[in-house]
Amino acid sequence: MIDNLILLLENPVAFVDLAINGVLIGAIFVLVAYGMALVWGVMNIINICQGEFVILGGFVAFYFSKWGINPMLGVAAAFVLLLIVGWILYRLVIFRIVDRDLFTSILATFGISILLSQTMNEIFSADVEIARHGLGTWSLFDGRITLEQIKLAAFALAMVIGLALVIYMKNSRAGQAIRATAQNARAARIMGIDTNAVYARTYALNAAICGAAGALVAMIFTIQAYGGLAFTVRGFLVVIVAGLGNLPGVIIAGLSLGAAEQVASFVFGLEYQLAFVFGMLVLIVIYRQIRLGFRRQYLR
Amino acid sequence: MRLAHNLFAGAAIAAAAAMAVSVPAQAKVEGDTIILGAAVSKTGKYATNGKHTINGYNLAVELINAKGGVKVGGKSYKLKIVYYDDESTPARGAQLAERLISQDGVKYLLGPYSSGLTKAIAPVTEKHKIPMVEANGASRSLFTQGYKYLFAVLSTSEQYLASAITLLAERAQAMGKKPGDMKIALAFENDPFSQDVRAGVLEDAKKYGMKIVIDDKLPPELNDMTATLRKVKVVKPDLLVVSGHSKGAALAIRQLAAAKVNVPMLAMTHCDSAQVIKKYNKAAEYTLCASQWAPSLTYKDAVFGSASDFAATFEKKFGYAPPYQSAESAAAVLVFADAFQRAGAFDVAKVRDALSATDMQTFYGNVKFDPTGKNIAKPMVLFQVQDGQYKVVAPTKWASSKIRHPTPPWSRRK
CATH class of the missing domain: 3.40.50.2300 (Response regulator)
Incomplete structure (x- = not known):
């Protein structure tokens, strides 16, 4: 551990290289987290099957690349397909748990996550797959910093999707309806908003965002039917840090997580990559709890 | 009933x-x-x-x-x-x-x-x-x-990649270097099989006095080796050994190519089950893969x-x-x-x-057989990906093709 730290301090360029790559990867976490925050904020559901949506989207890109179609188009295709999957899931299961307590929703979406990963295993087999993108790598400083074009493209794409979402939520009638429902579902119903339709739209939108992120994952890393959990955990951490309904916060937290994770796995070793994320989660929750204890407005 | x-x-x-x-x-x-x-x-x-x-x-x-x-x-x-x-x-x-x-x-x-x-x-x-x-x-x-x-x-599993160490020692001598000066980077998944393989590699590396410069464990939910490969980029080992089932093999080749990390020799398990040639074509070239046997x-x-x-x-x-x-x-x-x-x-x-x-x-x-009943006379075979095919390159005595070593840097690979 200490020798790794020294190694990093001796090679500041490697540190920069890691951080840049981490930030670029972080854009994918931002997408997953944003979808999660949306569903959580509007429907009060913690969606455990985020990761499975990601992997399913990844398989869309995989098939595009297998059929010789540019997998970049797979991002759009995954978005559309997962929109449909999300809508169906809402109509089948999720509408039953909207008004229930958090525990019920966690249990239900956990069930969906198991079901989805097993189904993917049946259909796509347990093989590790990738989507080929054909993009190259830029080398800076004699190859000591490498910028993968695909990661840059993913970053840009994630930002575009994020921006489009902000505009959609702020300006479109449908977006306004979602926000109104989030603020007060009962009042929204009285004002004539079909909250059930809003929930369906929200859940489908979340699945679609995850699907797009998954297509990017298939082009940058690898996908495997059971590989979803890691993305759910990261999304959860980002939402916990940033809070609900705080898009700038989600972006900053997601990108920082990406960078922090890379540096941490360099120093502590790769086997602690996800353990680091969990550790952060615990620390942040404890910190929150302590701060909450000092607040005056809470009467005990 | x-x-x-x-x-x-x-x-x-x-x-x-x-x-x-x-x-x-x-x-x-x-x-x-x-x-x-x-x-x-x-x-x-x-x-x-x-x-x-x-x-x-x-x-x-x-x-x-x-x-x-x-x-x-x-x-x-x-x-x-x-x-x-x-x-x-x-x-x-x-x-x-x-x-x-x-x-x-x-x-x-x-x-x-x-x-x-x-x-x-x-x-x-x-x-x-x-x-x-x-x-x-x-x-x-x-x-x-x-x-x-x-x-x-x-x-047995601890023999899987030991022949890669022997091969590295042979190559070091052929290039006029001492086997003891060779540096090895290890990235092994934390499961019984891969750790068996790792134990075998460590034993043989010790025999030649080679130095282990990186010894990372890969997590079971592995989906990103960037950190380990950045370490490889900085430390510049003579051999990188990877064993993490299909996922480890697929990920290592993809990310080595993407980050243009240069290693003179790369050896791994599960290349065949990960179908690395089909997945990566040129990027899989020069990779050494462990196998029990070859026709x-x-x-x-x-x-x-x-x-x-x-x-x-x-x-x-x-x-x-x-x-x-x-x-x-x-x-x-x-x-x-x-x-x-x-x-x-x-x-x-x-x-x-x-x-x-x-x-x-x-x-x-x-x-x-040794007294424990395992076969000690048959070494593992190492394939190398050469022009899109697996060719046996080690052990040298039974090999049908010559190893291509060292692997040229990415800037000179097409």
Whole structure:
């Protein structure tokens, strides 16, 4: 551990290289987290099957690349397909748990996550797959910093999707309806908003965002039917840090997580990559709890 | 229910009666036929590899019988195998081994498919003092239990990538460097198999005095090796060894190419199951991959001829190229046949001693057992991806192609 730290301090360029790559990867976490925050904020559901949506989207890109179609188009295709999957899931299961307590929703979406990963295993087999993108790598400083074009493209794409979402939520009638429902579902119903339709739209939108992120994952890393959990955990951490309904916060937290994770796995070793994320989660929750204890407005 | 119970009881009594009558005094030999038994997966998750195993066994039996059978004490005997389907579950495997031995009276067992099944069956054969020659259980833990009746023709897991270290030492000397100056980076998944492989690599690296500069463990949910590969970029080892099943193999090649990390030598397991050539084309070039066997090796024996003869015979019979699972299974039967001939009798103890004294060459490789029963004469084979094909490059003595080393930097690769 200490020798790794020294190694990093001796090679500041490697540190920069890691951080840049981490930030670029972080854009994918931002997408997953944003979808999660949306569903959580509007429907009060913690969606455990985020990761499975990601992997399913990844398989869309995989098939595009297998059929010789540019997998970049797979991002759009995954978005559309997962929109449909999300809508169906809402109509089948999720509408039953909207008004229930958090525990019920966690249990239900956990069930969906198991079901989805097993189904993917049946259909796509347990093989590790990738989507080929054909993009190259830029080398800076004699190859000591490498910028993968695909990661840059993913970053840009994630930002575009994020921006489009902000505009959609702020300006479109449908977006306004979602926000109104989030603020007060009962009042929204009285004002004539079909909250059930809003929930369906929200859940489908979340699945679609995850699907797009998954297509990017298939082009940058690898996908495997059971590989979803890691993305759910990261999304959860980002939402916990940033809070609900705080898009700038989600972006900053997601990108920082990406960078922090890379540096941490360099120093502590790769086997602690996800353990680091969990550790952060615990620390942040404890910190929150302590701060909450000092607040005056809470009467005990 | 009651009827079923009665039927079952009846069957048990009948079986017991049959056993009482036909318990063989010495060994399971009917007329001029030697009966071998095996529980192999015909269904369940190992069904495919179980089929490869059975095909290997059957082909060997067929050829041995066609060439006059096994000569024991001046008389020729044919071989026959009794199979049961273990359904890919260890508990069933153990049960069937018990049945083969105590009910069917079989005295010589061939192994099942996979380390897990072998682990379940070995205690049974050990208890009954029945020799088992297995070909598909590579786990190191099989040979630390002090088993006396277990013999394995394949290389065990700690041998998987040890030949990469030997190869590195050879290359260092060829380039006028000392093997002791070589630096090695390790990235192994934290599971029993990969850690077995790692233990073997460490042992051999220590022998040459090579320095381990990176020793990272890969998590089971591995999906990003960036941090480890950045370390490789900074430390510049002479050899990077990766073992993380299909995912580790696929990820390592993708991210090495994407981040343009230069390593003169890259060795890994599971390249074939990750289908790295199909996935990456050019980016997979120069990669060294561990394998038990290859048809292009120059080993030979009297039954099958050379390794490539075996491959041709097998393909003609079954319509597909033999995977190494079939080759090692066929070799297990050859070892048994050889032991019978040298024992000159069917006394189980004598056959067991003959097995443990085995020292022969088969098309699959040399076979010689150490006291724990594992084959110490056959090294693992290393393939290298050359022009989109797997070519055997190590061990140098049996290799058909020359290694391409060092791997040129990415800036000079197309």
